[in-house]
Amino acid sequence: MSTTNTPSKTHSFQAEVSQLLHLVTHSLYSNPEIFLRELVSNASDACDKLRFEGLNNAALYENDSDLAIRITLDKTKKTLTITDNGIGLTAQDAIDNLGTIAKSGTKDFMSKLSGDQKADAQLIGQFGVGFYSGFIVADKITVESRRAGAPISEGVRWVSGGTGDFTVETIERAARGTSVILHLRDDAEQYLNAWQVKQIVNKYSDHISLPIQMYKEAWQDAKEENQPGEMVTTDEWETINSASALWTRPKKDITDEQYTEFYKHISHDFTAPLAWAHNRVEGSTEYTQLLFIPAQAPQDLYYRDSKTGLKLYVKRVFIMDDAENLLPHYLRFVKGVIDSADLPLNVSRELLQESRDVKTIREGNTRRILSTLEQLANSEDATEQEKFRTFYAQFGAVLKEGVAEDTGNRDKIAKLLRFASTTSDEVSRSFADYKASMIDGQEAIYYITADGLAAAKHSPQLEVFRKKGIEVLLMTDRIDEWALGYLTEFEGTPLQSVTKGAVDLGKLQDDDEKKAAESAAEQLKPLLDKLEATLKDKAKNVRITTRLVDSPACLVADEHDLSPQLAKMFKQMGQAIPDSKPILEINPEHALVKRLETDAEHFDDLAHVIFDQAMLADGDLPSDPVAYLKRVNAMLLG
Numbered sequence: 001m002s003t004t005n006t007p008s009k010t011h012s013f014q015a016e017v018s019q020l021l022h023l024v025t026h027s028l029y030s031n032p033e034i035f036l037r038e039l040v041s042n043a044s045d046a047c048d049k050l051r052f053e054g055l056n057n058a059a060l061y062e063n064d065s066d067l068a069i070r071i072t073l074d075k076t077k078k079t080l081t082i083t084d085n086g087i088g089l090t091a092q093d094a095i096d097n098l099g100t101i102a103k104s105g106t107k108d109f110m111s112k113l114s115g116d117q118k119a120d121a122q123l124i125g126q127f128g129v130g131f132y133s134g135f136i137v138a139d140k141i142t143v144e145s146r147r148a149g150a151p152i153s154e155g156v157r158w159v160s161g162g163t164g165d166f167t168v169e170t171i172e173r174a175a176r177g178t179s180v181i182l183h184l185r186d187d188a189e190q191y192l193n194a195w196q197v198k199q200i201v202n203k204y205s206d207h208i209s210l211p212i213q214m215y216k217e218a219w220q221d222a223k224e225e226n227q228p229g230e231m232v233t234t235d236e237w238e239t240i241n242s243a244s245a246l247w248t249r250p251k252k253d254i255t256d257e258q259y260t261e262f263y264k265h266i267s268h269d270f271t272a273p274l275a276w277a278h279n280r281v282e283g284s285t286e287y288t289q290l291l292f293i294p295a296q297a298p299q300d301l302y303y304r305d306s307k308t309g310l311k312l313y314v315k316r317v318f319i320m321d322d323a324e325n326l327l328p329h330y331l332r333f334v335k336g337v338i339d340s341a342d343l344p345l346n347v348s349r350e351l352l353q354e355s356r357d358v359k360t361i362r363e364g365n366t367r368r369i370l371s372t373l374e375q376l377a378n379s380e381d382a383t384e385q386e387k388f389r390t391f392y393a394q395f396g397a398v399l400k401e402g403v404a405e406d407t408g409n410r411d412k413i414a415k416l417l418r419f420a421s422t423t424s425d426e427v428s429r430s431f432a433d434y435k436a437s438m439i440d441g442q443e444a445i446y447y448i449t450a451d452g453l454a455a456a457k458h459s460p461q462l463e464v465f466r467k468k469g470i471e472v473l474l475m476t477d478r479i480d481e482w483a484l485g486y487l488t489e490f491e492g493t494p495l496q497s498v499t500k501g502a503v504d505l506g507k508l509q510d511d512d513e514k515k516a517a518e519s520a521a522e523q524l525k526p527l528l529d530k531l532e533a534t535l536k537d538k539a540k541n542v543r544i545t546t547r548l549v550d551s552p553a554c555l556v557a558d559e560h561d562l563s564p565q566l567a568k569m570f571k572q573m574g575q576a577i578p579d580s581k582p583i584l585e586i587n588p589e590h591a592l593v594k595r596l597e598t599d600a601e602h603f604d605d606l607a608h609v610i611f612d613q614a615m616l617a618d619g620d621l622p623s624d625p626v627a628y629l630k631r632v633n634a635m636l637l638g
């Protein structure tokens with residue numbers, strides 16, 4: 001037992017902690033029992049940390065290497081205590097870690113709070129807020145701890161009633177590790193019932209790889225005859241969970257609920273995963289993979305320093321979080337565990353980069369994730385299909401990065417891509433679907449990139465495709481243009497942007513159309529020259545097109561120039577790009593174009609208006625909007 005050494009000192013909680021505690025202590029919880037999951041999870045993390053530090057410093061074990069988590073109940077004092085013999089806390093650790101919010105998951109949670117107590121309480125129930133969840137059931141928490149390897153005299157006692165402050169004092173503590181003592185509220189006395197606590201541990205924490213122990217209960221007959229017997233607590237410890245790392249167990253012994261709980265434990269995501277893949281891989285490199293595909297993108301998915309990668313274990317010893325070398329960057333949304341049988345226990349991040357085993361594991365993981373996604377995408381089952389839709393809505397844009405990043409799997413990734421098209425507003429058309437509905441004589445897969453669905457759908461460039469009944473894929477993700485730069489064909493069929501270069505409809509354009517276009521180009525040569533001269537600051541050149549039906553003109557990029565979309569994206573990213581002017585294509589059949597030939601007086605204004613309107617049709621502003629308006633107004637009044 002512990003004795004006090006120094007007087008206690010009072011500290012204030014960080015403002016966010018006070019805010020969080022106010023909510024925790026003043027709300028009614030839909031799911032109060034999650035406090036146990038959170039505290040057992042912390043105890044397990046503390047043991048993992050000791051195992052890891054112990055690899056280089058066996059003295060930290062203090063001759064006791066049997067790591068375990070113990071839960072004890074004291075009906076008289078009304079306390080529930082969770083004790084671990086993990087890494088423990090120094091006094092400073094206790095001040096720093098139990099007085100501030102470190103966990104990004106908790107910050108995430110705080111940002112989701114609505115201010116509506118009922119809704120927020122529901123959120124805590126699902127989410128859990130780490131250590132502070134203890135205050136859901138306790139009106140006072142005492143933490144007693146000693147850091148592994150520290151002298152007995154350097155134990156610490158941290159006490160708080162869950163309001164603005166906490167006290168910290170130095171104590172003597174023989175046992176290494178931490179005890180979290182919950183002084184239960186009157187309305188939380190059900191957690192003094194051993195049977196109930198066991199149920200909760202089974203529900204949420206069965207996957208924890210350490211033994212979670214409680215005193216065994218045994219039936220005792222009554223001492224006097226005709227009196228009822230009762231369950232009594234013995235002084236023998238009993239392990240109440242399976243106590244083997246979940247990924248080491250055979251698949252058939254693991255329920256969906258257990259997989260889901262495990263996912264929540266490692267990811268801090270409160271939504272169940274969409275799918276998982278669990279395999280023991282044998283061969284030149286041996287490892288176990290347990291990979292999860294989440295149902296919801298984290299907020300930091302696109303941040304440069306977002307947490308990526310998997311937890312790495314070597315022969316069940318925890319080595320590191322976020323081992324980014326185990327997955328390519330475009331699969332950074334995947335969560336899970338890799339347990340390698342071959343890597344050395346002292347493996348460092350630097351070593352991981354060079355290891356052949358790691359390369360093999362990364363390739364294996366990539367294959368597995370892509371095939372899991374393929375299964376969902378191709379499933380006949382409506383629920384599985386819905387899962388793929390959810391996946392794609394959350395992570396489709398990230399997956400596209402793989403087209404550029406992962407040459408070896410480019411074809412596999414291309415099969416998973418989905419787009420809206422001129423025949424479907426829903427992002428559901430695959431390249432294969434597209435190919436299956438190509439019309440006779442069609443030789444390419446046509447696509448257009450634009451800022452949004454409306455701009456894409458109404459683009460003048462699509463007019464001829466509509467007229468001929470040719471489907472065009474509508475690509476509206478910022479990354480599409482860039483990714484498509486790496487994908488020139490799909491299973492032998494070339495991909496062609498309808499906004500780049502001259503439209504080449506190949507066999508789809510009949511001879512009469514071709515001839516008509518050629519003769520128009522010849523006839524209108526003087527007009528084209530004049531337009532080019534007038535618009536020399538805006539357009540690279542001006543030419544006749546057959547792609548337009550209802551619109552007078554459109555802008556296209558030259559075959560080898562950056563498309564306007566990509567140019568815009570690079571500009572937004574602050575990158576310098578060569579200045580390239582678009583080509584103005586005009587529709588010789590359109591009345592406005594015809595007017596150009598006859599109305600010399602308004603030629604200049606009309607030429608500029610036609611150019612600026614082509615910009616507007618692409619969803620862009622004319623370079624001088626006021627000049628544009630003046631010209632239009634003058635013409636309206638003229």
Ligand SMILES: Nc1ncnc2c1ncn2[C@@H]1O[C@H](COP(=O)(O)OP(=O)(O)OP(=O)(O)O)[C@@H](O)[C@H]1O
Binds near residue numbers: 045086130178
């Ligand atoms: N049993 C324990 N032993 C040692 N340290 C602990 C223990 N419980 C909590 N801590 C310390 O307190 C910190 C705060 O715990 P909390 O549960 O609020 O968030 P967290 O555990 O950091 O979040 P995450 O679960 O994302 O790691 C932990 O990071 C850890 O340093």
